[in-house]
Amino acid sequence: MRFSDLLTMSVNNLFRRKLRTFLTVLGVVIGTASIVVMVSIGIGLKEFTIKQYSSYGSLTAIQVYNYNNGNSSDKKNPEDSFMTDETMKTFEKIPHVTSAYPDLNLNVIMRQGAYEGNVQLHGIPLGAMKNIKLGEGSLPTTETKDMEMVVGNMVAQNFSNAKTGKGYWDTGEMPDIDFINKPMFTIFDTDAYYQSKGNSGGDDGSQKVAAPKKYMLKTAGMVAGGPDEWSDYSYGVYVDLDKLKTQLKQVFKKKPIPGQPTNKKGKPYNYFVYEEATVNVDDMDHVIEVQKAISNMGYEANSQMEWLEQSKQQSNMIQAALGGIGAVSLLVAAIGIANTMMMSIYERTKEIGVLKVLGCSLATIRNMFLIEAGFIGFMGGLIGLALSFMVSVLINQFLAATFLYGMDGKLSVIPIWLAVPSVGFAIIIGMAAGFFPAMRAMKLSPLAAIRNE
Structure with missing residues (x-):
């Protein structure tokens, strides 16, 4: 018997008992919808977590720290523990590393109008700045000779009124600072600045410390985000690494640069030592x-x-x-399919006997019942999938904002790899549930089946 004939016969048999078939299919619909929706919520939570972490910074970047120059006290030569430009080349030789660059950072004092603030200045390569999302302005370029800044969206919180000493943390109001349109007067030699303010000379012969020179820096761009939206770049001010090195050498000349180590004689090294660096990896799977x-x-x-x-x-x-x-819901539906198929066998015992007497093979009889069970699974799976999409839309419309703390995202996500196999799984469950009833139909005695009332 051809498969098309078997399919037609099986479908006709199912529609003989419409109510029973409907209730059995309904069980599969609920089971399929339940498992798809439940798994989709898990997928949605996972994708939201990834999105949330990626908003904080790159998922393929590793932050490397070497505060206090590592374990220099355990080594004969302290320079062996330094993190330098040569160390960056060593990092780049590690498998799966695409790039490595240092972060030369130091504290500076910036002033604009009546406001003054302590700011963390970071020197990184221009190529590394492409990872910074800007809300205003543009990134610095090599075409500009002067050192330009990319200012974090939360940097203004560090400023306070120089006269009153009150700032954002005292008043709750952001200082009136215009980074884009007005330059920032920057003091690199902070020690000299504070000494000049607190030392006016005295009877002991001490000389008044001259106020350090102020350098005017312009802002090229602002990091994207509101005043309270945190990211890896929110609190820092970023400039070109090479230009910062040149600037520091001009400011301090032969004096030790703050944060840079000195040799036993108290003199600075002829190269820069870094406390922080970033290593980029080719894929998230290789980061750990x-x-x-x-x-x-x-x-x-x-x-x-x-x-x-x-x-x-x-x-x-x-x-x-x-x-x-x-x-569990789908398991209950499978029990319902098995029950429906067993009832069908009891009601069609004589029909099965006639088919056997007419020479129908046992495999054909088995396949007929398996197709019926599979068709129930197919219909239930298909309708259940459609119901899953509708429930998913409702969840994302009315519940996502609550469970995701008001952030943008979907609480329920049904990808193709979940949608298509769910229908196939429902068919397999249906055929598995109908397997034993089908085997029982094969074992019925033809004569006994014909005499059955």
Whole structure:
């Protein structure tokens, strides 16, 4: 018997008992919808977590720290613990590392009008600034000779009125500072600045310390985000690394640069030493591997992926629990299919006997019942999937904002790899539930079946 004939016969048999078939299909619909919606919520939470962490910074970047120059006290030569430009080349030789660059940072004092603030100035390569999302202005370029700044969206919080001493943390109001249209007067030699304010000369013969020179810096761009939207770049001011090195050499000349180590004679080294660096990896899957390699070199390293992995483990547990709840519904639906098929066999015993007497093979009889069970699974899975999409839309419309703390995102996500297999899984569950009833139909005695009333 051809498959098309078997399919037609099976469908006709199902529609003989419309109410029973409807209730059985309804069970599969609820089971399929339950498991798809539950798993989709787990997927939505996982994607939201990834999106949230990526908003804080790159998921393929590793932050490397070498405060106090690592374990220099354990080494005969302290320079062996320094993190320098040569160290960046060593990092780039690690498998899966695409680039590595230092972060030369120091505290400076900036002034504009009546406002003054202590600011963390970061010198990084121009190429590294492409990762900074701007809300206003543009990134500095090599065409400009002067050193230009990219200012974090929360930097203004560090400024206060020089006369009253009150700032954002005292009044709750942002200082009236215009970074884009007005230059910032910057003091690099902060020690000399404070000494000049507190030392006016005295009877002991001490000389008054001259106020350090102020340098005028212009702002090229502002980091995207409101005054309370935190990101990796919110509190820093970023400038071109090479131009900052040149500037510091001009400001301090032969004097030690703040934050830079000195030799036993108290003189600065002829190269820059860094406390922070960023290592970029080619793929998220290799971040933890590279991070461990850097840690084994004696440096402190961390990444967004480190925290994301922990969050993903929690999300996987939630997804498994939600999927298990949905699977119970589908199991109940499978029991309903088995019950429907057994009842169908009892009601069609004589029909099965006639088919056997007419020479119908046992495999054909088995396939007929399996197709019926599979068709129930197919219809239930298809309708259940459609219902899942509708429920998903309602969840995202009315519940997402509450569970995601008002942030943009979807609480329920149904990808193709979940949607298509869900229908196939429903068919498999249906055929599995109908397997034993089909085997029982094969074992019926033809003569006994014909005599059955």
